[in-house]
Amino acid sequence: MTTLTPEREPAVLxxxxxxxxxxxxxxHRRRRALELTLAAAVPLLLVLLWQLAATRAWIDDRVYPAPxxxxxxxxxxxxxxxxxxxxxxxxxxxxxxxxxxxxxGYALGLLMGSLxxxxxxxxxxxxxxxxVPKLALLPVFLNMFGLGEGPQVALVAVxxxxxxxxxxxxxxxxxxxxxxxxxxxxxxxPWQMFRHVLLPASxxxxxxxxxxxxxxxxxxxxxxxxxAATDGxxxxxFDSRALFxxxxxxxxxxxxxxxxxxxxELIRFVGRLLTPxxxxxxxxxxx
Amino acid sequence: xxxxxxKLRAHALTRAFGRAPRRVDALGPLDLTxxxxxxxxxxxxxxxxxxxxxxxxxxxxxxxxxxxxxRTDSARPAAMxxxxxxxxxxxTVLANVRFxxxxxxxxxxxxxxRAMDWLTRLGLSDFADAYPGALSGGMRQRVAIARALAVxxxxxxxxxxxxxxxxxxxxxxxxxxxxxxxxLRTTTLFITHSLEEALVLGDRVLVMxxxxxxxxxxxxxxxxxxxTGEVRDAPEFTALKSELWELLRKEAVPA
Numbered sequence: 001m002t003t004l005t006p007e008r009e010p011a012v013l014x015x016x017x018x019x020x021x022x023x024x025x026x027x028h029r030r031r032r033a034l035e036l037t038l039a040a041a042v043p044l045l046l047v048l049l050w051q052l053a054a055t056r057a058w059i060d061d062r063v064y065p066a067p068x069x070x071x072x073x074x075x076x077x078x079x080x081x082x083x084x085x086x087x088x089x090x091x092x093x094x095x096x097x098x099x100x101x102x103x104x105g106y107a108l109g110l111l112m113g114s115l116x117x118x119x120x121x122x123x124x125x126x127x128x129x130x131x132v133p134k135l136a137l138l139p140v141f142l143n144m145f146g147l148g149e150g151p152q153v154a155l156v157a158v159x160x161x162x163x164x165x166x167x168x169x170x171x172x173x174x175x176x177x178x179x180x181x182x183x184x185x186x187x188x189x190p191w192q193m194f195r196h197v198l199l200p201a202s203x204x205x206x207x208x209x210x211x212x213x214x215x216x217x218x219x220x221x222x223x224x225x226x227x228a229a230t231d232g233x234x235x236x237x238f239d240s241r242a243l244f245x246x247x248x249x250x251x252x253x254x255x256x257x258x259x260x261x262x263x264x265e266l267i268r269f270v271g272r273l274l275t276p277x278x279x280x281x282x283x284x285x286x287x
Numbered sequence: 288x289x290x291x292x293x294k295l296r297a298h299a300l301t302r303a304f305g306r307a308p309r310r311v312d313a314l315g316p317l318d319l320t321x322x323x324x325x326x327x328x329x330x331x332x333x334x335x336x337x338x339x340x341x342x343x344x345x346x347x348x349x350x351x352x353x354x355x356x357x358r359t360d361s362a363r364p365a366a367m368x369x370x371x372x373x374x375x376x377x378x379t380v381l382a383n384v385r386f387x388x389x390x391x392x393x394x395x396x397x398x399x400x401r402a403m404d405w406l407t408r409l410g411l412s413d414f415a416d417a418y419p420g421a422l423s424g425g426m427r428q429r430v431a432i433a434r435a436l437a438v439x440x441x442x443x444x445x446x447x448x449x450x451x452x453x454x455x456x457x458x459x460x461x462x463x464x465x466x467x468x469x470x471l472r473t474t475t476l477f478i479t480h481s482l483e484e485a486l487v488l489g490d491r492v493l494v495m496x497x498x499x500x501x502x503x504x505x506x507x508x509x510x511x512x513x514x515t516g517e518v519r520d521a522p523e524f525t526a527l528k529s530e531l532w533e534l535l536r537k538e539a540v541p542a
Binding site: 011 | 356
């Protein structure tokens with residue numbers, strides 16, 4: 001880019017178009033291709049390394065089965081139908097808990113964000129509950145709901161609730177006062193204020209919280225299914241470990257990973273549809 | 288003009304943003320020659336690519352076409368003063384002014400002395416240890432000016448530096464800048480949307496068109512150097528201002 005012209009005076013610093021400016025379309029295409037290649041190549045490379053290590057017996061393939069074994073085993077279980085009841089059970093619990101937790105967290109976050117007295121009344125209590133590890137509440141829920149779906153759903157709901165509550169409340173508090181003032185001067189009723197100002201203004205931040213909560217919901221359900229369930233992916237993982245079926249265990253782990261990614265990407269996609277004005281949320285788990 | 292070696296020369300400079308279907312031509316084609324020691328003011332409607340030109344000169348952005356040459360031996364000959372956000376809230380006033388010198392690895396003692404010297408020239412020596420958050424807008428902009436001048440740049444780029452200030456403070460800072468630049472004779476590109484500001488400060492005032500920005504008029508305010516802020520009261524000043532305003536109004540209001 002910098003050309004030095006042989007002249008009698010000081011050198012010349014040149015600002016000229018670079019490749020990105022001269023061929024913008026091609027540069028963009030290449031950049032995009034490189035990003036996609038990297039995104040696919042790095043996991044693939046690690047899986048290949050794992051495969052190599054297993055077949056070369058660098059690692060004990062009874063403890064760490066080769067990816068090919070996991071894949072063929074997973075395929076078998078999927079085609080014979082052994083896998084689906086567990087996947088379905090986990091999905092059902094996550095979705096039910098997520099729906100309840102998001103709705104409750106959003107409602108309370110909105111209330112506490114807009115009404116300082118409600119915030120004063122509830123914030124210390126909720127802050128204290130927030131730091132309690134949610135899994136420690138499982139015994140409480142077991143006592144409350146007995147065995148069955150109740151405690152699992154409740155646990156997911158509570159976990160999701162706190163994420164959505166905190167992000168909603170801080171988003172509502174952070175709505176610039178100019179936005180509120182403009183609404184108030186026009187005489188907006190509380191409902192109109194919510195519908196036209198607070199809801200859209202807080203939505204982008206709420207959706208970030210909701211997406212993080214989606215990942216955490218999957219994380220929590222696996223742990224709780226291990227403790228108190230007779231089906232579900234968490235149960236599958238720990239049960240097969242107890243039976244020394246390590247390949248089945250890994251099938252379960254892969255399923256959980258896929259479920260988590262699909263779920264949080266789904267929330268991200270919905271978020272994009274709901275907030276076309278907001279900058280794209282690109283980060284993965286900032287939690 | 289007519290000098291053999293202009294400090295800065297732009298030829299057929301263009302810049303577009305975005306890709307093919309939604310491509311926006313922001314600048315040019317634009318030709319510009321600035322001689323050493325000249326103070327050139329660029330005036331134009333908002334969104335006309337003034338800042339784009341400045342960012343290309345600063346090396347923050349590359350042009351889409353054409354070229355811009357700066358005659359210098361240094362790799363970073365320019366210092367830039369931004370409208371706002373240029374100075375760091377987490378550094379004291381002295382550390383802010385020293386920042387450019389720190390980057391250039393000037394020894395701490397020498398850097399402090401030079402930074403303090405510039406703070407004194409701008410009347411800020413009492414605030415050396417304060418944080419910018421505690422300063423008024425005018426003082427913050429003085430800090431930004433001191434920081435840019437402390438590195439003794441060959442080329443000073445100013446992007447609407449006084450736009451965020453109130454009208455009275457603008458006049459005061461314009462007069463201060465006039466004093467400083469007449470003493471230093473640093474080659475300067477100064478962007479503003481205020482005609483008055485351009486006429487007071489500039490050796491040459493260039494009027495730019497609406498997007499994509501091209502130069503549609505050139506004026507040399509007929510006020511001899513060294514000048515003071517009193518030129519604002521001269522009858523030629525008002526005449527020149529309304530002449531330029533006629534030009535600019537056509538660009539500022541899309542038909």
